[in-house]
Each structure stands twice: as C-alpha cells, then as structure tokens.
Amino acid sequence: xxxxxxxNLLEIGAAVRTFRTPEGGIVAALDEVGLAVRANxxxxxxxxxxxxxxxxxxxxxxxxxxxxxxxxxxGVSLAGVPAYRRPFNTVFQSYALFPHLNVADNVGYGLDVKxxxxxxxxxxxxxxxxxxxxEGYGRRKPxxxxxxxxxxxxxxxxxxxxxxxxxxxxxxxxLDRNLRQAMQIELKNLQHEVGISFLVVxxxxxxxxxxxxxxxxxxxxxxxxxxxxxxxxxTPANRFVAGFIGVSNVYAGTIDxxxxxxxxxxxxxxxxxxxxxxxxxxxxxxxxxxxxxxIRVDVxxxxxxxPGLEATVERLVFVGADLQVHARLADGSPVQALVxxxxxxxxxxxxxxxxxxxxxxxxxxxxxxxx
Amino acid sequence: xxxxxxxxxLRLAALLTPVTLLLGSCxxxxxxxxxxxxxxxxxxxxxVEWNFYPYNYGRVLGAPLGDVEDFDPVxxxxxxxxxxxxxxxxxxxxxVCYPAAFWVSRFHGERKSFVLFLVTLPFFASxxxxxYAWMLILRPTGFLNLVxxxxxxxxxxxxxxxxEVSVVAGLVYILLPFMFLPIYASVEKLDPALVQASEDLxxxxxxxxxxxxLPLTLPxxxxxxxxxxxxxxGNFVVPALLGGAKVMLVGNIIEQQFLxxxxxxxxxxxxxxxxxTVLVLMLIYVLRIGRGGVAAGAKA
Numbered sequence: 001x002x003x004x005x006x007x008n009l010l011e012i013g014a015a016v017r018t019f020r021t022p023e024g025g026i027v028a029a030l031d032e033v034g035l036a037v038r039a040n041x042x043x044x045x046x047x048x049x050x051x052x053x054x055x056x057x058x059x060x061x062x063x064x065x066x067x068x069x070x071x072x073x074x075g076v077s078l079a080g081v082p083a084y085r086r087p088f089n090t091v092f093q094s095y096a097l098f099p100h101l102n103v104a105d106n107v108g109y110g111l112d113v114k115x116x117x118x119x120x121x122x123x124x125x126x127x128x129x130x131x132x133x134x135e136g137y138g139r140r141k142p143x144x145x146x147x148x149x150x151x152x153x154x155x156x157x158x159x160x161x162x163x164x165x166x167x168x169x170x171x172x173x174x175l176d177r178n179l180r181q182a183m184q185i186e187l188k189n190l191q192h193e194v195g196i197s198f199l200v201v202x203x204x205x206x207x208x209x210x211x212x213x214x215x216x217x218x219x220x221x222x223x224x225x226x227x228x229x230x231x232x233x234x235t236p237a238n239r240f241v242a243g244f245i246g247v248s249n250v251y252a253g254t255i256d257x258x259x260x261x262x263x264x265x266x267x268x269x270x271x272x273x274x275x276x277x278x279x280x281x282x283x284x285x286x287x288x289x290x291x292x293x294x295i296r297v298d299v300x301x302x303x304x305x306x307p308g309l310e311a312t313v314e315r316l317v318f319v320g321a322d323l324q325v326h327a328r329l330a331d332g333s334p335v336q337a338l339v340x341x342x343x344x345x346x347x348x349x350x351x352x353x354x355x356x357x358x359x360x361x362x363x364x365x366x367x368x369x370x371x
Numbered sequence: 372x373x374x375x376x377x378x379x380x381l382r383l384a385a386l387l388t389p390v391t392l393l394l395g396s397c398x399x400x401x402x403x404x405x406x407x408x409x410x411x412x413x414x415x416x417x418x419v420e421w422n423f424y425p426y427n428y429g430r431v432l433g434a435p436l437g438d439v440e441d442f443d444p445v446x447x448x449x450x451x452x453x454x455x456x457x458x459x460x461x462x463x464x465x466x467v468c469y470p471a472a473f474w475v476s477r478f479h480g481e482r483k484s485f486v487l488f489l490v491t492l493p494f495f496a497s498x499x500x501x502x503y504a505w506m507l508i509l510r511p512t513g514f515l516n517l518v519x520x521x522x523x524x525x526x527x528x529x530x531x532x533x534x535e536v537s538v539v540a541g542l543v544y545i546l547l548p549f550m551f552l553p554i555y556a557s558v559e560k561l562d563p564a565l566v567q568a569s570e571d572l573x574x575x576x577x578x579x580x581x582x583x584x585l586p587l588t589l590p591x592x593x594x595x596x597x598x599x600x601x602x603x604x605g606n607f608v609v610p611a612l613l614g615g616a617k618v619m620l621v622g623n624i625i626e627q628q629f630l631x632x633x634x635x636x637x638x639x640x641x642x643x644x645x646x647x648t649v650l651v652l653m654l655i656y657v658l659r660i661g662r663g664g665v666a667a668g669a670k671a
Contacts, residue, residue, distance in 0.1 A: 063570075084571070092567070100587060
C-alpha cells in the first residue's frame, strides 16, 4: 500500500451535486468532493445526516448523477455507465430484500440475471449463505427472518457477485445496540476474509472507529478529513471533526509566545494553555483541543509540575466504567474530564468542589482556527 | 378469559350482522330465485309455470325441446362475442392504466391527490349521460368525423358507432377507473428501493421489470382485470347505446328476455350461464397467473 496512486481502486475527483430545496434555494450535497478508495480497504464515510455521504454513495452506485467532477474505476471514468453495469453492489439501509423471493433466490438474484449455470449459481449461493452464517435458511422468505438475519441476507446477496467494491448504506442502523456491536466486528472480519473493499456510510462515530481502516469525515458536502481512526481521533483537522468524533474540549485562542517547541496559547477567555507543537508561529489563531480522558482531576490541588487549570465541578455523570466530570474553567468555559470509576467515591469530588485539572502538553492537539 | 372470548365473539357477530343481512337479502336470495326460475317453464304471457324444464339451457347449448323451441347458435355466438369484447376491454384498459399508474405514483402531495381526483371525476356524472356523449362523438355527423373530415384525413364519415369498435371504446372509457385504482394501489406499495436493488445487482431495466416490478404489482393487475372483465362481460347499457342492434352482447339478450320477450326463465338461464362462465374463467385466471403473484403480493 506504499504506492498509493496505483493502489487506488476508485477515485472521486471534484464531485459536485446540488439539489433544489422546496423553498427554491440550492443546496450542495457534494461540494468539490475528492476521495480515493484503495484496494482491499475498509473505508467509512462518516458525518451527520445531510452531510452528503449518502449522495456520494449513491453517485458511486450509479443512482445519482454528478453535476461536475467524475468517478473513476481503475482510472476509467464511470460517467454514463448505468448502475446495472457497474461492478459494485450495495447493501441498502432498508436491506431492500425482494419480498416475493426466498432467501436463496434473493442471494442468487445477481447471478440469475447474468444467467449463470445452475450448478455454479447454487454453489455460490450456498457459499455466500455459509459466509454470513445462514446455511439452511435458503427456503425462508425474508419476512420470516429477524432484522439481523435480513441484514446478513443483504450482505450475502451483494457479496455473492464478487463486486469490486461493496457499498453499505448505514448497514447497522436498524439493529439493536448489542447486535450492532457484534456486527461491527463481524463486518470488519468479513471484509478481511473476502478481500473486497468496503465503503460504509454511517453517522455513528463509534461504529466508524471500530470498523474502519480509514475514515472520511464529511460535513456540509465537503470532506473534512481522511485518516485512520487514530488520526482522526488524536489529530482532528478542525473543530468539527474534533467535536463529531468522540468528546473533546476545544478552546479558541491565539499563540501568545513560543518556548522552544512549547506553545503558550491564550484563549479568548484569557486562560493560558500549553501545547507541544511546531506547526504554529506566535500570533496564529488556533483551536486548542484536549480529550477528557487526557485530563487528570487533582482533587487535593497539590501544585504539581504538570500544567493545570483551576475548575469548579458542576455535575458528575456516572456512565459505568467512567465518571464524567463536567466542570467550568475560571472564564466560565465548560470542560469535561473522565475519572475511572471505582466503587469507593472519590473524596472531595462533588458538585461545587474546586479541583485542579492537569494535562500533558504533549497530548494536546492544536488545529488551525477556521475562518 | 371466557368472558373476554365471549365478548369478542359478541362484538364479531354485531359487526358481521349488517353485511350478512344485506348480502343475504339483496344478493343470495335473488340469485337463488334466478337459479330456480332458470329451470321452470316459461308462462305463455310472461311469468312462470311451476314445472321442471331444462330446455331454457337446451336452447342455448344445443338440446331444445322438439318443435316447441329451436336450437339457435346465435346465443353461443353472442356469448363468445361478449367474452372476446370483454377480453379486449381488459387488455386495453390494462395497457392504458399500468403505465399511467407508475406515472401518477411519481407525483407528490396535492398534485397526486388532484390526479386521483380526476380519475374518479367521471363517477360524478350519470353513466347514461357519459355514454350519450360518446354517441355524439362517434356518430357519422359527430365530433370525431367532423375533425377527421376537416383535417382531410377522410372523405366520407366513418361508420364507427354501432360497431364493435364503438362498444369497446365505450366500455374501456367506462371501466378505466376500475382498472386504474387497484393497479395504482399496488404500484404505490412497491418500494422504489427494490427497483434500485435489482439494478444494483446487475439487472437490466427489462429484467428488473420482469423479475421485480411485475411480480410485485401483479395482485393489482389481477384485481383490476377481474373488476373490469366482469362488468364488461355483462354490461348492457353501453352495447345498447353504442352497439345498437348490430353488436348485441349477453347483457342485451338477458334484458330483452326479461323486459321485451317476458321470458323470465330463459333470461334467468342466460344469466346463470354468464355467471358460470365468469366463475370458471376467473378460477383459471387466478390459478394460472395468480399462483406466484398473489402469494407474493399478500406477503409484500
């Protein structure tokens, strides 16, 4: 995967797609979107609803035309190629299983329309059903299956055609929480097993982090950042990505001065923060970000070496493994920290108590402020 | 538990009583009387004599009673013609309504309601008046000939009225909404995602139609065909006004036997023959075409 330009399976170049709203306005669902899907990777399009991710998926599948830009498979443009001639298959959000066909005929549909020989068709259908753990379900009708089973049928129906790229539109959104978490791992394993690139659309950041090789974060019709789950979590490109993936504390400010590789940031509220970064010069406008789990809550308020902030606890939220500490800094801006839950309550940690929040300047992430 | 089941049974009985009374008194009893009359001797001056008499059927089917009545193949001819015309009407209404239903289903909101309102609009005017309007259009000095002549397409007026063409045109016009509404209901239920899924799996538009769209809309097609075929087969107003004496259908013969010839048993026998024919044809149709489709539609 070192030579990326040749490893790219699918390339989307400057894709633009606008829609007319009922009020007469024009909305860009895709605004100069560029993206490359590599061979044999699990790529997730992550973003809030209305960010354009589904439009992009539908454009790749061939259900949506682009106003401008192009989509290339192995370097060849797909413009004008109808959906039924594209070597991609889709797992629809509603699964879209054919209600009048049984499971085997649903899975065999793509092979039947290509008029594959009967014995090969049956063998491949059986193999696909085994792959998704549904052997023996061939004669059932979709209505007789649970949601999770229907989803597996939809997967088998797509994979049996050995597509170059599998497109999945919110594949897990209709499943309940436990099943969804199990399927996240299973989808990832399945992708590894079949060696087909998966392009998954989701609005669930946790799902994206668990499953993906890479995540493309979208908002407002634009790609905000493409990177590994670690990259988008630890070094988000901007305030939107920082806020959309995980919980973050972000403070707008200016680089006050530099001390070697240490930047001293003065927030707009007048608080001084430290960060290790070589990317910004003094005077630059930045967004300072730190994750709650990187903050230590010092109840005793012993003056330590690490930089710290005085804060007042507002409320404590118990979420099982962790205790969320919601507090306010001296200038009134909110801050969130995590304390690992222990069965004995932490002395002195209660709403109203003053605490010192410590952090390591190494793990702070500075982002260029957006205009 | 028993009281619950009991009250449920009571409620069911209360709900079913009106329909049972209505269908029983207005449908089953007259039908029974007709069936009975069809086996009685026609009275000399109308009415019936209470003797068993199978020759009402014999006249039509080829076993008349010696010199009293003749076997006349005209009745079978009329029966076959009625079948043929009704079949034609089904095919034509289907050809018009099936694409139209897809077209209308793409509309949204008020536009859709408006189009559906237009479909039902003809019901607001009397059937007779609407058929008379067709007479004005089709007659030799009528609107159609006027337009064709002034456009230079024809030199002399076409004799359209009092032909099978005018009868079929009239029946198609009258029965269009009955074909449209059931088809529209099944098209409206068709999930567009299924069509996309089919395309996505590599099916050409034609394959998608054959394998997904048609099977899933077949219940509407079957329903529409039935509700159009039956009245087209027995209709007597349209053939009477647009077919004249030349294009008689079974409905006209029956009407004549009851009102003009005052031969009630023979009219009843003809009516029973229609009923039997329709039932047999419907059974074949539903069993053959409907086997896969209805089952799928019921699940869809």
